[in-house]
Amino acid sequence: MKRTHLPLNALRVFDAAARHLSFTRAADELAVTPAAVGQQIRALEDVLGVVLFRRTSKGLELTEEAMAGLDPLREGFLHFEESVRAMQAGQASHRYTIAAPRDFFESWLGPRLAAFRAANPEVHYALLDGEAADFTSANLDLAVLWAEGPGDLEGVMIGEPARWRVTAAGKTEDDEATCILWPGDPAAEGVDEPALSVADAGQALAAAAAGLGVATVPALLAESWIDAGRVEPLGEPVASRRAYWLVAPTPQWRQKKVKALVAHLTSA
Template sequence: MVAGLPSLNGLRAFECAARHMSFTKAAEELNVTQTAISHQISRLEDELGVQLFLRLKEGLTLSEHGQAYLPGVRAAFHELRYSTEQLLASSNNSVLTINTLVSVASKWLLPRLPSFQQAFADIDVRVSASTDLVDFRKGGIDAAIRYGRGDWKGLRADFLMSDEIFPVCSPALLNGAKALSVPADLAHHTLLQVSGVTADDWGTWLSAAGQPAQLAAGPRLTFDLAMMAVQAAIDGQGVCIGRSTYVDDDLRAGRLVAPFDLRLQDDLGFYLVTPRETAETKKIVAFRTWLLAQR
């Protein structure tokens, strides 16, 4: 049995062949012959003193030893690839890739980014918007703005802000026969809301406002994205249950108004999230410092 580390070529051939469960496909990926793959794995088995694959008539399968060995080998190659990507990325500190929700990007981050670009003209900012939690090890993402409790394992999370929840509407809805003056007037208007984790916002706010539960069962329009619900409110299509992150700029610009004083504080919040191993790189520190000043 080998005393030190076995052949790296053999380990690479083993991981690739196990992933495809085929010597032929492993040879194609590694750009060598099938015979070379077979020889490398045979030498690895000789070094280890165990059989890693069972060569059966119906095909290739891992032996009991191979099944036990594969997870560690696969994890080691994953770490090597990730470390190499990080090393290469660190040589290009001019590119900062940020991932966040579509509505956060559109309604909050993008209007503020010009000031970051003015302060750090040497950093090329790229924004990736999605609803999925980003895999920092695979996605080429430097930092993300996430919504939650800030307890993501293995990641640094810096609190940015939490939302206040309250109705907003077009200024035009404050006048006319169906003017909004008290919460009970909402019965005469379409309620605009966003699906997903914020789908209960109307029910929560109406309950806090002392309104009957049936008021929340009236006409509604539901959107996948907060930015769409906010735009519908600006267009006068109804009253949106707003969150401060998405509506504050429109309130300041006069495109929206808050017809009632009651605001509820959300117990979740937005965080800047970064891998711990890259959290102190120059470009991320610059972005974090700037972002925290925007609160």
């Protein structure tokens, strides 16, 4: 059944004017001018084909037609408020479904999610592995991508777009050292049979730490390994076209719970 178009703003003005029996006081409540209230009432009367107020020596009075519709209207506004609260309650949920590469979770994301949960004990996580961010089928709240940008999604960059070249602790660069390649490393593009290839940047770090060669990995992942003395940096970080991005479709991005977690993850 086709729904009747409801002039909701005019109905809200009518409700205020009916409660105050004064266009001036209704205008004060709604932060508009009395003239704007009068205009909305006249437009509503034209749409409904009835007179809602009559002026008397004592001031404004509601007509019988206005009285007949006032209680159902106010009940309707209460239902609207309940609907809004129900939708907000869903957004205020403390459950997060997050997709992130496993190596990124282990080296960077995991400790920060733990810190967020320590400050918010009611939080629950569902964590998915991988960069295939399908927000439709997985009902994700957030995803982490190693990419040149957020693409069609809303996003914020984590850290700087930079990479470190690293090798085993205590080692220096060796011209004969094997390059450890992984998907997402520009050096891997066009190499058909690399001497050593691994699944991700985390495995590349582990391989370098084991003395298997030199890896070029995202700075965000390498920093904790360097600080712990597990790998040795070679030179300075180099600029990268790619970076880690926190991404989500715009509707998810507006959720209070998503804003809170993103603020935490990008605060340091």
